Amino acid sequence: MKRLIIICFSAFIFSGCQSTFLSQKDASNEKHQISSSIPVRADTLYHYQIISPDGLPISLIDMADGVKDKDVVLVGEWHTHPAVHLFQAQLMAALADRNPKLVLSMEQFSRPDQTVIDRYLEGEIGEQALLSQTAAWPNYRSDYRPLVDIARQRGLTVLAANTTKTIVRCLAEHGPDIIKKMPAEQQKYVARELDTTDGPYKAKFLARMGGDQSDALEGLYAAQVAWDETMAETITEHLTFHPGSQIMHVAGSFHVEGGLGIASRILRRDATLTTALIVPSSVLNPVSGDAKSYRLLISPLPERVVSGEENLSSGASSHTRLPERCPY
Template sequence: MRIQMLSVLLLFVLPNSIANALASNAASPIHTFYDYQLYSAISKDAPQTTAKPLTSLPSTIINADVVLVGEWHSHSAIHRFQAELYQKLLEHNTQVALSMEQFSRPVQNVLDQYLKSEIGELALIAHAKAWPNYSSDYRALVEQAKSESMPVIAANAPREIVRCIGQVGVDYLESLNAEQRQTIAANLDITDRPYKNNFQQVMEGVEQASIEKMYAAQVAWDETMAESIAMHHAKYPHQQILHIAGRFHVENGMGIAYSLHKRAPKLKIVLITPVSSLDEPLGMSQYPEHRLLVLPLPTQVMNTHEHGGFSHPHSSSQPDCQ
C-alpha cells in the first residue's frame, strides 16, 4: 500500500521546516534519505490500529519532561528530524537541555568549555572523543544548544569501561577506583525482563555466558544515560530534556525509559522511534511512542566475504580489562 507523506524542506532553506512539513497540505511519498514523517503515538493506554500522520507537533512532545529520540546512526533523515525537532522545542519551551549518547561523562568539562567558547571545535572533537560522524550528524544539535546557551549533557558511560563489562561481566565494576566508578550508574538492573529477552533474540547464536556479559554492558549504557538525565532534571527541573540515543535504547520504553522511570517516576516521558515501515510492530509501551517513518538504511553486508577488513565506525582498539 502506498503511504502518502508530507514533504520536508531543507533546513538551510526554511529554518522552521518541521513546522511547515507538519502543517503542509501537500503530501508526497518519502523517497529520499532526507524525508521523514512523524506519526501519532501508540501506548498501552491508547493503542492504535491505524497510524495517522501528524499535522502539528503533538502536545505529548511539547509537554513532556523528557523526549527520548531513537536513531539509526548516520541516517540523514533522522538527524535532520532531530535538529528540526530541537529547534521547535526551543520555540515552545525556551529551556531545553540536550542530552546525548554520543558523549560520555568524563568529557563533560570539555563540552562545557566548548559551549562557553573557551575552546574550538577541533579541540572538542579530539578531547571529547567525538564520534567520526560528529561533523555531519551531531554538529547541528550541539551548535543549536550553544547558540541558545543551553547545556549539553554528556550522558553516556565511557566506552572502554562498558566494553570491559561486556568481556568480563558486571563484576568488572569492582575493579574500578572511586573516580572511575562514578562514570557508570550506581545501580545496574540486569534481572530477567522482556528487554533481556529482546536482547537475547538480537544475539541469537551467541553462547549464553557471553550474552549475559554483553547484556550487562547494554544495561550499563541505559542505566548511565538514565541516571545522567535524572540528575540533570533534579538540578534543573524547569528544563525540558531532549535525549538522543540508538533505537534499541529507546524503542518500547524498555531501555532508557525503564531505567529513568525507576529513578524519577513522576517524569513525563515520550518516545520517538524510527521505523522503515508502518507495518513494523512496536510493543505497547506505557509511554506515548511516536513513529518516525524514514527510508530503510542500505544493506550493510550482502555476504560474509565482504565483511573482512571493515570495523564498526565507532570502534577502537580493545581495552585491557585485567
C-alpha cells in the same frame, strides 16, 4: 570464542542498537503497498513523516506541542540516517522555542567529555578542540553538529550522558563485578546501579544477538545495560537539580523502542517523570506502533552487507570499536 562474540557485539553497537528495518532490496517489492495517505517519498533519505501514538500523520509543530510538557523526550535514531538527523535538529529547535530551559542529552558523548563540552558552549575553545579532546563520534560534523550548535547559539546545556568504551569493554569481558575493581575516578563514569535481571528487554537483546544465555552473553548484556542505566541516571540527576527543565535525549533506537531501555530505567529512578518516545520505522514496511511511541517513517538506508563473504565488523564506524582488552 568470547573474543568473537565481543567482535559481533561491536557490530551490534552500530546496527543492533538501531531498529531493525527492511533493506532497500528486500522491501522494493512492497512499494505499491505504501498508503497514499502517508506523504513520504521512499526514494530519498531526507523525507520523513511523523505518526502519532494514535496512528495518525501529524506535523512537526503538532508533535512539538504534544510533547512540550513531557519531562524527557527520547529520540531513537538509525545512526547516520540523514532524515533522522534532520528531524532531530528541527525538533530540538521547536522544543527550544517552547521551553528556554531545554537540555540536549546525548549518547554520542561520554561522561568524561562533560567539561570540554561546557568549555565549548561557553566559547572558551573551538570545535577542533572539542573533537580532539573528547570521544566524539566520527560522524559528529555531519550528524550531531547541528544539535550542539542549536545549544551553543541559544545558551542551552548539553549532557555527555553515556559511559565509556573502556567500561563497556570491561563489563563485556568480566560482567558487573568488575566495576568494584576499578579506580573511584572510573566508577564515576558508569551508573551506580546496573539492573541485569531477566525481563522483556533482556530477552529482546539475547534474541538480537542470536544466542541463548551464556556467561559471554551475560557480560555483553551487562555492557548494554551500562549504556541505558548511565544515560538514565545522567538524565534523572540533572532533572533533580534543575527542576523545570525538559530533556531531549538522542540515542540508538534499540535503547528507546517500547520503553524497555532508557525509559524504564528513568522511571525506576523517578516514577513521577513523564516521557515521550520517538522511534524510526521504514516507510517500506511500516509497523504498527504502540500507545507509548511516536513513529518517524523514513526510507531505509542501503544494505551494509550483501554477501556472506563481506566482513560485517570491518565496516563498522570507529565509534563502535571497543578497546582490545579491559585494563582492570
